[in-house]
Amino acid sequence: MTTSMQRADRGWLNEAVRRIEADYNRSADTHLIRVELPRHLGITLYLKDESSHPTGSLKHRLARSLFLYALCNAWIGPDTVVIESSSGSTAVSEAYFARMLGLRFIAVVPAATAPPKLAAIRFQGGEIHAVDDPRDVYAAAHRLAADTGGHYMDQFTYAERATDWRGNNNIAESIFAQMREEEHSVPSWIVCGAGTGGTSATIGRFLRYQRHATRLCVADPAGSVFHRHFADPAVTTLADGEGSCIEGIGRPRVEPSFVRHVIDRMIAVADADSVGAMRALSAALGRSVGGSTGTNLIACAQLADAMRDRGEEGSIVTLLCDGGDRYACTYYDDAWLARHDLDHRPAEAAMRAFLGSTA
Incomplete structure (x- = not known):
């Protein structure tokens, strides 16, 4: 490559980085939504609303x-x-x-x-x-x-390597900044899913780097390999025919970006339960959310129940990964759920009770 070509490419690169950084500066941080849990006194749930990004998701x-x-x-x-x-x-x-x-x-x-x-x-x-x-x-x-x-x-x-896990306004740093004035400013748990593993790696590393007592729980579809690999590192792939219909999380193989050592707990969630929780939360918020958010919510409910049973107070933060408009023809379509043998109704009823909603 000639020197003039190198200069031209560097000029294009500089402009490309500037455009991306300018887009970032135009975008406000995503909201942290507080959700009261009337059946879990002293425990508060927070939703990091990643659906408000310009492209609608985490x-x-x-x-x-x-x-x-x-x-x-x-x-x-x-x-x-x-x-x-x-x-x-x-x-x-x-x-x-x-x-x-x-x-x-x-x-x-x-x-x-x-x-x-x-x-x-x-x-x-x-x-x-x-x-x-x-x-x-x-x-x-x-x-x-x-x-x-x-x-x-x-x-x-x-x-797992493209994001600066030490800070630079990554999702973990943003959560702790927004939690600063809450009663329980250091969450007992942060809950996320794993698709690539990048988000859980960033959060888990940040918690250790900042020496926070917060523990990280990854909610994983039952038909995913990640939670099996967490329990037994020798398991790296799913058998043929296994899988999940919850888009965005869960994988048939362990991805290179999945870092199991920074995770404190994994909870496997059935697809039908994810859909039920998704629908219950949508009713409580007055707007639809996606299936992976339902997966996260099931794990949050289990963690909150355990905290209540131990007499603990604290906060739990999870991710509202995307909106539900992209799933109108799947998770919000009763005929589609029936074809896939997904009975969401028991989990939806249980989650409505967890959220204190009768709507």
Whole structure:
């Protein structure tokens, strides 16, 4: 590469980073919603509302970090085709940043991904490459990168290292800043899910770095390998035919970004229970939330019950990962639930009681 070409590429890089940083400066931090638990006196639940990001989900943070990481490693240039394997939300967010930089973006997604998510990817300027078997997304993304001469972002490998876990307004630092004036400012638990493992790695490392007593619980779909690997490190993949319908979390293989040692507890949650909790919380908030938020909420209820039974007071913080509008044709469609043999009603009733709602 000639010196003039290097200067041109550095000029483009500088502008690309500036655009991403300017977008960040225009975006306020996400809200922390306080939820009273009338049956658990002295225990308060908080929801970190990641649905308020410009692309509507927790994955907006990850996509920003992945783009900055790839740019500063000189993996992306002005003509690079950007490719990602995703169940939907990460692809929506990455398509947003790719369009911001004038780059072509291709999302490799499982064919069963909810149509509204596919529409959101296309709305942001992204292209869709669907594969029938979710386990094939990795290989398909590598092939596309080779065929186009592009760059495979590979969220599953780089999620845990692209985010600065020491601070720099990562999600953990934001939670503690917003909790500062609450009665129990240091949470007893923070609860999140694991798709790449990047969020749990960031939170778990931050807790140790800041020497907080807070423990980290990862809520995982029952049809996921992560909680099995947590219990037995020798387990790294699911058997054929196993899996979960909760998009965004749970995986058939242990991803490189999943760091089990920074997690204090994992709770496996049935898909039907996730949907029931999601629906109950949506009724309590007056707006719909996604399925992975329901997974988190089931774990929060178990932790709150245990704290109450031990006579403990404190706070629990979890993530409201995305809104429910992307799941109108799946989790909010009773016919779809029936076809997938998911009876959400018992969990919904139990969660309404947990939240103190009779609506």
